[in-house]
Amino acid sequence: MPTPNRPLQRTIKKTELRQMVPLADSTIWEMERKGEFPRRFLLTPRCVVWDLGEVEAWLALRRERPIMPAKGPDVHLRRSRPVGRGRPERRPF
Template identity: 75%
Template sequence: MVPLADSTIYEMEQRGEFPRRFNLSPRCVVWDLAEVEAWLESRRTKPIVAAKGPDVRQRKTHPVKATDRPPATA
């Protein structure tokens, strides 16, 4: 129903961003369907802001050089 990895769901649960799971048996965990559907509906109503990309100029290996100077002429 939710196409996220188990580890992603676990991390979101820890941050309070996803409904908490509960044990159905010692080896089986489940989520309340109504809570998950409410979470899905809340995700549909608010836009998701894309993550900002890394600053590739700060890489230690293969940094991208600044383009503030004009290209050299041959």
């Protein structure tokens, strides 16, 4: 999410970002790569931060336009162990 030239108000590290956005690191990284999440930047060679204003704007946008949950898998299409149509009767041993 590129932003126009505006002054940086505050930056946050990963620990604070995780408190605000409860997503896995790999999910955040993938969303950044696709341009769907604010990009991190290096503050020093070993310190990565995000712009707090961009993260808050992203959260506000998500609240306005919620994402529909994904559908569950159709268990009847399984190849390895298909689910039976009814419960089989138990045979005594």
